[in-house]
Amino acid sequence: MAQQKPSILVxxxxxxxxxxxxxxxxxxxxxxxxAHNGDEALRLFETVKPALxxxxxxxxxxxxxxxxxxxxxxxxxxxxxxxxxxxxxxDWQDKREALQTGADDYVEKPFDLPTLxxxxxxxxxxxxxxxx
Amino acid sequence: xxxxxxxxxxxDPAVAQAVDSLExxxxxxxxxxxxxxxxxxxxxxxxxxxxxxxxxxxxLRHVVENAHGAGIPVVVGCADDVARRRAVELGAEEWYxxxxxxxxxxxxxxxxxxxxxxxxxxxxxxxxxxxYEQMLNDSLTGLPTLPVMIERSRALFKERGELVVLYLNFxxxxxxxxxxxxxxxxxxxxxxxxxxxxxLDDTSLxxxxxxVSFTNDDDxxxxxxxAAGVEAASENDITDMVARLQRHVGGxxxxxHGEDIAALFDIYVGSAxxxxxxxxxxxxxxxxxxxxxxxxxRSIEERERARRVSDLxxxxxxxxxxxxxxxxxxxxxxxxxxxxxxxxxxxxxxxxPEVMFxxxxxxxxxWELSRLCRARAIEGIDQRLQGDELLFLxxxxxxxxxxxxxxxxxxxxxxxxxxxxxRTAIKDYPRFRERLQRFRDMGFRFAVxxxxxxxxxLGSIAxxxxxxxxxxxxxxxxxxxNFIKQNLVSTMxxxxxxxxxxxIAEGVERAEEFxxxxxxxxxxxxGFFLHRPSKLPLVPATPAAGVTAQSA
Numbered sequence: 001m002a003q004q005k006p007s008i009l010v011x012x013x014x015x016x017x018x019x020x021x022x023x024x025x026x027x028x029x030x031x032x033x034x035a036h037n038g039d040e041a042l043r044l045f046e047t048v049k050p051a052l053x054x055x056x057x058x059x060x061x062x063x064x065x066x067x068x069x070x071x072x073x074x075x076x077x078x079x080x081x082x083x084x085x086x087x088x089x090x091d092w093q094d095k096r097e098a099l100q101t102g103a104d105d106y107v108e109k110p111f112d113l114p115t116l117x118x119x120x121x122x123x124x125x126x127x128x129x130x131x132x
Numbered sequence: 133x134x135x136x137x138x139x140x141x142x143x144d145p146a147v148a149q150a151v152d153s154l155e156x157x158x159x160x161x162x163x164x165x166x167x168x169x170x171x172x173x174x175x176x177x178x179x180x181x182x183x184x185x186x187x188x189x190x191x192l193r194h195v196v197e198n199a200h201g202a203g204i205p206v207v208v209g210c211a212d213d214v215a216r217r218r219a220v221e222l223g224a225e226e227w228y229x230x231x232x233x234x235x236x237x238x239x240x241x242x243x244x245x246x247x248x249x250x251x252x253x254x255x256x257x258x259x260x261x262x263x264y265e266q267m268l269n270d271s272l273t274g275l276p277t278l279p280v281m282i283e284r285s286r287a288l289f290k291e292r293g294e295l296v297v298l299y300l301n302f303x304x305x306x307x308x309x310x311x312x313x314x315x316x317x318x319x320x321x322x323x324x325x326x327x328x329x330x331x332l333d334d335t336s337l338x339x340x341x342x343x344v345s346f347t348n349d350d351d352x353x354x355x356x357x358x359a360a361g362v363e364a365a366s367e368n369d370i371t372d373m374v375a376r377l378q379r380h381v382g383g384x385x386x387x388x389h390g391e392d393i394a395a396l397f398d399i400y401v402g403s404a405x406x407x408x409x410x411x412x413x414x415x416x417x418x419x420x421x422x423x424x425x426x427x428x429x430r431s432i433e434e435r436e437r438a439r440r441v442s443d444l445x446x447x448x449x450x451x452x453x454x455x456x457x458x459x460x461x462x463x464x465x466x467x468x469x470x471x472x473x474x475x476x477x478x479x480x481x482x483x484x485p486e487v488m489f490x491x492x493x494x495x496x497x498x499w500e501l502s503r504l505c506r507a508r509a510i511e512g513i514d515q516r517l518q519g520d521e522l523l524f525l526x527x528x529x530x531x532x533x534x535x536x537x538x539x540x541x542x543x544x545x546x547x548x549x550x551x552x553x554x555r556t557a558i559k560d561y562p563r564f565r566e567r568l569q570r571f572r573d574m575g576f577r578f579a580v581x582x583x584x585x586x587x588x589x590l591g592s593i594a595x596x597x598x599x600x601x602x603x604x605x606x607x608x609x610x611x612x613x614n615f616i617k618q619n620l621v622s623t624m625x626x627x628x629x630x631x632x633x634x635x636i637a638e639g640v641e642r643a644e645e646f647x648x649x650x651x652x653x654x655x656x657x658x659g660f661f662l663h664r665p666s667k668l669p670l671v672p673a674t675p676a677a678g679v680t681a682q683s684a
Contacts, residue, residue, distance in 0.1 A: 007239060019220065026229075031236055033226075033243040047246030048239060092590065092623070098616050099606075100314070105615035119615075126613050 006124050007031040009050035011041040011067065012086070013059040021054065024113045025120065038062025045071055050081065052123055054107075054116075057087035065101045072102035080131070082123040086111075138241060139174045140183040141167045142209055147183060149234035154241060168194045175202045181244050183237075185209035185230065189218060196222040205244040209237075281355060282418055288357045293408040295418070296364055298354040299425035300377075301400045301433065307486060308396060312639070313606025320389055327384040328352060331377050353422060364405070374401040390660060395484030400436065402428025441495040443479050444488065448500050452478035453488075455508050457516065458665035460524065460636060460658040463650050470522030470549065472638075472658065473509035474665050499534045502527070510542055516668040517547070524549045524579060524600075529558050532567045546575040549600060553581040554592065561595060568596070579636070584620060590627050600656070601628050605639035608659075612644035618652060625653045 008030050012018040015036060022032045033048045035041035038061050045053070053071065057064035064085055072078045085098050085106040098106055104126075107119050136157045140147060141164040151159040157180070162170045164186040171182065182199045184206060186192055192208065192215070199206045200223070208219035208227040219227040225244035228236055289295045302324065309317040358364040365373070378399050386394035406421035408414070447453060457471035475485050482488045485505075492501040506525065513523050527550045531537050542548055550571065558564050568578065579600035580593050584607050593601060601624060611617040621637070628635045637649040640659030649657060 005235065015220075031239045033239070044243060044246045047242050092584075092620070095616050095620055096584075096586075099614070099620075103616060104613070106619075122615065126615075130613060 005029055005031045006051040007033065007048055008120065009033050009035065009041065009044055009048060009053045011035045011038070011053065011059070011064070012056040013037055014056075017056075021113075021116065025117070028117055030120070038064075038067040041067050042070060045074070045077065045081075049077055051127060052082040052084060052120060054084050054086055054120070055103075057085055065097065068101045068103055080127070082127050084119055084123055135178065136180040137174055137177050138181050138183055139167070139170055139179055140185070142183055142185040144185065144209070144231065146232060146234045147209075147237055150237035150241065153234060153238050157241075164188065164191055167191065168198050171195075171198045171202055171204070175204065179204055181205050181207060181241055183207040183209065183241065185211075187211050187215060192218060193222060196224055207237075207240045207244045278353065281353070282415055285355050285357060285418075286414055289406075289414065289418075290408055292357050294358060294364055295406045295408075295421065296354075296356040296358075296370075297404045297406060297418070297421040297425040298356060298370065299402045299404075299422060299429045300352040300354070300374075301402075301426070301429045302351065303398045303400065303433065304396045304486070304490075308393060311486075311605060312393070313604075313609055316389075316393075316606075316609055320385060320393060323384055323388050324381055327381040328377070330384075331380045351426075353425075355418075367403075370401070370403050374399065377401075392484070396486055398436075400429045400433040402426060402430070402432060404428065437491070437494065440481050440487075440491045441497075443477075443481050444491050444495065444497060444501070447477055447479055447482060448497065448504060451504060451508070453501075453504050453508050454478060454667065455505075455512050456665035457512065457668045458658060459663040460522075460638075460656050461662055463637075463654055463657050466662065468521060469656055470524055471512075471517065471668070472524040472551070472665075473505075473512060473526070475505035475508060475526075498528070498530065499536075502531050502534065503536060506531075506537070506541070510548075512668070513542070513544060513547055515670055518671060520547070522547055522549050522577075524551050526551045526553070526581065528553070529564065532564065542576075545571070546577075549577045549579050551579045551581040551602065552596065552598075554583055554585055554604075565595075584624060590624070593627075594631065597631075598633055600634050600636055602636045602638055603654075608637050608639045608645060608649065609641075610645070612642070612648040618648065621649065621654065622652050625655075628655075629653075 008025060010018055010021050010025070010032055012021065012034075013036050018034045018036065022034050025032050033044050033050065035044045037059055041053070041055070042062075044050075053068075055064045055068055059067075062070075064087070068083050068085065071081060071083060082104045083102065085103045086109060087094065087098075087106055088109045090108055095106070105119055105123050107116055136154075137160055138151050138157055139160050139162065141162060143161070148159055151157045160170070160174060164184075167182070167184060167186070168191070171179070179202070182195060182204055184192060184195045185208075186195070196206050196208075205225040208215065208222075208224045209230045209232070210216040210219055210227050211230050216227055216229065226240040228240050232240075285295065305317060305320065308320055356365055381399065382394055382397055385397050402425045404421045404424035406417050409417065453475050456474045456476055458474055459468050460470050460472060461467060462469050475488070476483055477485075477488050482491065489498065489501065492498045506527070509523065509525050517523060525548055527537075529552055572578070577599040578596060579602050580596055580598040581602045582604045583593055583601045585604035586592075603621060603624060607617050607621055611621065621635075625635050627633075634655040635653075636656040636658060637645075637654045638658040640646050640649060640657050640661045642661055645659075646657060646661050
């Protein structure tokens with residue numbers, strides 16, 4: 001079955017944030033799944049096979065960096081997925097860290113929703129270009 | 133196969149379609165008012181999820197509570213915003229807005245079942261399981277890891293009573309990561325694993341039982357269990373095999389990743405024979421064998437290192453170092469702006485500058501080697517460069533402590549750019565800057581090499597007041613698809629523009645990378661996409677070049 005709408009996994013321990021992101025992205029036609037912690041994110045990652053993961057860095061338990069590293073190592077899904085970190089990082093060191101974990105892009109917190117969609121779109125476009 | 137059951141009150145045909153599209157699922161439809169009552173019976177039949185569309189708040193609550201009581205996840209089809217809020221409050225695993233297309237509904241069902249764990253303990257187990265599965269096969273190479281190998285060889289080893297362990301130490305892979313970044317290392321490891329597998333399919337040992345394991349970044353272990361009636365591989369067989377393996381893997385790496393990376397590549401192989409003994413635990417025997425083989429590999433490595441030190445001494449005596457010039461071009465016009473001088477050993481074992489300086493470092497010959505490389509490079513300014521082309525010269529900060537290194541070594545300092553790597557820690561900044569200033573006063577210019585390789589950011593670069601900033605290769609590799617790299621490079625370009633410096637992107641290998649750095653405003657570019665390093669032809673002599681060296 002061909003899946004037309006790209007699926008996105010939103011990972012954020014703050015339920016309100018996650019809901020806001022989910023509703024907004026859904027209104028843009030994406031299929032959204034939400035996880036509230038790292039373990040849940042990893043389980044959903046395998047079941048929903050998202051095209052893109054929006055990953056909050058600061059979470060209790062496994063943080064976003066660790067989740068990102070584990071997702072990247074996934075034998076089947078790790079290569080293709082785009083991973084966008086949602087974080088307050090704005091200095092060189094954090095970005096370097098993000099590169100090291102295998103992230104593709106990041107959104108700086110606090111962000112406005114159009115910026116978020118812009119980031120999602122450019123990453124999905126890149127994924128598309130890479131695949132073809 | 134047992135079917136996974138979805139219990140629902142939905143009459144929406146999209147729900148039925150969604151269930152059809154999910155592999156192994158079936159639908160059981162009941163009216164809304166019977167939904168709660170149907171849960172226990174369905175739970176007996178492998179119920180995996182409940183999808184409820186009822187708009188009645190109390191039905192909704194009862195369904196969610198009962199399903200959760202039975203450990204079953206719930207998807208709520210919400211007619212309006214009120215229903216959605218209710219679904220979220222009740223803690224339903226997933227919800228969607230009605231009407232929805234079947235794909236979305238299918239996605240929600242998948243999501244809900246993925247999310248709902250039967251209990252906290254099982255949840256942890258599941259995650260550990262993922263990690264355990266990853267441990268079994270190396271995700272990059274697809275080769276089984278050691279615990280799997282031991283299990284697989286157990287019976288064979290017992291039966292044959294003999295096992296040869298080969299330990300292959302791939303050295304300097306960490307260097308690949310350090311210079312080019314982890315993406316490159318991953319790619320090189322993949323090439324290596326493929327090449328090793330190809331080789332094994334083709335080797336005389338393939339008639340025997342041969343298994344491979346990949347323990348960490350640098351090492352492969354082969355278990356060779358001779359087939360019944362066949363002699364175990366002899367020392368000679370092994371030596372011969374290793375030589376061929378080295379050629380094969382080296383060739384593949386060179387073909388795919390270029391000469392510079394191939395030149396870093398070396399394998400040292402040690403072997404050990406293990407004989408089965410019923411009195412000793414088999415794992416212990418095997419681990420002992422691995423240790424013995426690893427030690428053997430290490431002693432071969434040491435022998436080889438000693439040989440290289442002697443090669444280096446010979447090279448220094450005979451000035452057996454030559455320079456290759458790697459063009460740096462103006463991004464906009466692709467015109468040649470200058471050349472980076474890359475020193476290479478004439479002897480094959482010292483072809484790679486990285487290897488050469490590694491050996492020199494271990495043997496306390498760095499200054500001697502640096503002097504020779506510098507002299508050779510400087511000869512090139514007059515003999516091989518044209519017009520006003522600049523020479524980019526690699527100088528280790530430690531070289532500034534060399535009393536013989538002074539600003540008068542070069543006739544035309546305004547044509548020399550001294551590259552200082554950010555990788556070497558500079559301890560005494562004020563003194564170092566003072567030293568640099570003397571060179572600057574003579575007309576030398578400076579470049580910070582490998583900029584952005586560390587976590588330090590721009591502060592340490594600003595400290596050196598460079599004329600050029602050479603970006604670390606790891607930032608350029610794959611920059612076209614990575615927005616974080618683009619962001620870092622654009623920060624660097626802005627910084628350079630503010631400080632009157634020019635940014636050089638090195639390691640540009642593909643057109644896409646070139647386009648990306650061009651779009652980001654990077655001033656100068658160096659890389660295989662445009663030029664390979666080469667020995668430049670001699671320029672017709674301009675008399676009295678001022679350097680007293682003779683060309684080799």
